[in-house]
Amino acid sequence: MLQRKLYPEFSWSLSRHKTLMDCSRKYGFHYYFSHSGWFNDSPDLAKQTYRLKKITNLPILFGEVLHSIIEKVIKDYQQSAFIPAEEELVSFIRKSLNTAFIDSTRHQEEWTQRPKYYKMLHEIYYYGELEEADIKEMEDRLAVCVKNFLASKSFTDITSKKEMQFVQSEEFRTLTLFGVKVFVVIDFLYKDLKEDKWIIVDWKTGKETMEDRNQLALYALYLKEKYKVPLEKIEIRNEYLLTGNCQQYYLKEIDLQHVLQRMEMSLTEMGKYVLDEDTNEPIDLEFFSKTEYTKKCLKCNYKELCEEGC
Structure with missing residues (x-):
């Protein structure tokens, strides 16, 4: 039987952040x-x-x-x-x-x-x-x-190379940052045993945007924190299925710092809509303003x- 809570649990995700910005x-x-x-x-x-x-x-x-x-x-x-x-x-x-x-x-x-x-x-x-x-x-x-x-490239990798270790796909994962539960959904994650590197894959069905790389930086942060993988061994990859283009990146610590700074600012903004942090009770609906x-x-x-x- 579902247990009813008066207010939803507070958490952070990129989709939540984008919704607020919208x-x-x-x-x-x-x-x-x-x-x-x-x-x-x-x-x-x-x-x-x-x-x-x-x-x-x-x-x-x-x-x-x-x-x-x-x-x-x-x-x-x-x-x-x-x-x-x-x-x-x-x-x-x-x-x-x-x-x-x-x-x-x-x-x-x-x-x-x-x-x-x-x-x-x-x-x-x-x-x-x-x-x-x-x-x-x-x-x-x-x-x-x-x-x-x-x-x-990613599907060809896993079907043509033997030195591949599957890790996960399309599963909800969480980590805690700034005392808040953060949701991460990685499309596909595998390890190239020969190259000794981890590959994070995000399948994109729309057009390329500037936001795509930032999204994968959050996933790299999750991998670094949860699996203790050195950043230099993490490859992030956007597979754009509409064009067939594949963008591959390696990140630096400064990239992860930018992700954390952005999240901290996002949490501050979200906090403006919470009346009680312990229960996550929101302010009145009338104070959630409509977009211009x-x-x-x-x-x-x-x-x-x-x-x-x-």
Whole structure:
């Protein structure tokens, strides 16, 4: 039986930081006011906010499904050395996307009652349909990303070299920094025994951004702290599946210091929205201000609440 807590546990993650930087009202809905919304006797606002929190959109869903199939392919290869055909992977991903479309259009009532067990696409919930251009873009991405994954440097490494040791993929890991639990989700981690180095891999399904390298620096910090791996033996790698490009880096201590400084500033900012640090009770919703960049609101899950005056 789930034990109900009055307020959510405080933790830090890159996604939490990005949400706050995006819009503090969105941050409040996502990390505080949706809490306990899965209980039938929760206040209506908590249930509505939790339901909206579970909405996804086509690009995000595509990335989640692709990451899931990549994880499965790698784990299956570890056990059987079998690599499925490209067409099989494309078909599986397409089927998952179609299931989400069916959930969103034919099972809206079921999703309303049990949002954890059904998918709801933002495009359909708010605008009633998927644009043909968006569907075509996902179709094009699907074929390209699967092909580039199978041909990627990281996947080629683990299927063509014997001196590889698998460590983990797509698993939640935590470490404690500044007295706060920090969540880290590494897409794939393995060790090259011959080169005596650890490789952290992040599969990217979108365009390259300046933030990508910083994200991997946090993962390197986790590896250094948890496994006591010297920094010079850690290679971080972004695999851009949309282009087939692979960016590889080695970090210095100054890079990790920048990550820690940024996190410390982020925690200070998050602290402004907490009334009681011991319980993580938030300040009133009205003090979580809305973003000034209203174009962001068009793609926000909580658009409905703001339009209702929440």
